[in-house]
Amino acid sequence: MRSTAEPDTSRPGSGALLAYLTAASLLGAADTAVFIATDPGTALKTGGRATGSLAGLAVWLLLLAVSGRRLAGGDSPRLATAGLGLAAVAALDGVGLAVIHVAAGVGGPRIMVGAGAGIAVLALAVIARSAGD
Numbered sequence: 001m002r003s004t005a006e007p008d009t010s011r012p013g014s015g016a017l018l019a020y021l022t023a024a025s026l027l028g029a030a031d032t033a034v035f036i037a038t039d040p041g042t043a044l045k046t047g048g049r050a051t052g053s054l055a056g057l058a059v060w061l062l063l064l065a066v067s068g069r070r071l072a073g074g075d076s077p078r079l080a081t082a083g084l085g086l087a088a089v090a091a092l093d094g095v096g097l098a099v100i101h102v103a104a105g106v107g108g109p110r111i112m113v114g115a116g117a118g119i120a121v122l123a124l125a126v127i128a129r130s131a132g133d
Contacts, residue, residue, distance in 0.1 A: 014075075014128055014131040015071070017124055017127055017128035017131055018067055018070050018071040018075075018128055019071055020124050021067040021070075021071075021083070021087075021121060021124040021125060021128055022064065022067040022068050022071050024117055024120045024121045024124060025060060025063045025064040025067050025068075025090075025121055026064055027113075027117050028060040028063070028064075028090060028094070028114065028117040028118065028121065029057065029060035029061050029063075029064050031110065031113050031114055031117065032053070032056050032057045032060055032114070033057060035053070035110065036053050036054070036057065056090075056093050059086055059089050059090050059093065060090060062086055063083060063086040063087060063090055063121060066079055066082050066083045066086060067083055067125075070083065070128075080125075080128070080129045081129075083125050083128075083129070084125045084126065084129050086125075087118075087121040087122045087124070087125035087126075088122055088125075090117070090118045090121050090122070091118035091119055091121065091122035092118070093114075093118060094114040094115040094116070094117060094118025094119070095115045095118055095119065097111060097114060097115070098111045098112060098114065098115035
């Protein structure tokens with residue numbers, strides 16, 4: 001049995017996890033921003049789509065800000081909890097949109113990028129939060 005005083009070297013440290021979380025958040029924010037910028041006719045076509053597109057971008061940007069702040073040394077339990085909540089919303093958004101688009105037979109690989117990024121940030125947020133405990 002291993003002593004609790006020894007560092008756990010079987011998984012990346014919280015700094016590395018936060019770097020991965022920040023990078024995945026940047027990917028999600030960039031993906032959403034590129035979609036809105038390159039296809040505003042689709043992204044902003046109706047009030048519901050516009051709200052969803054802009055709210056999704058806001059979630060990704062907030063998650064990027066929170067994970068970046070934690071990475072820069074301003075970590076706290078409140079920030080970890082906020083990051084976990086934002087990551088859960090991003091994952092729900094990405095997977096939900098992928099399911100809707102696949103069921104409707106529309107969209108393409110970009111939809112899977114959003115779903116993958118959402119799942120990745122949720123997993124990383126959970127692991128980074130537990131690594132910080």
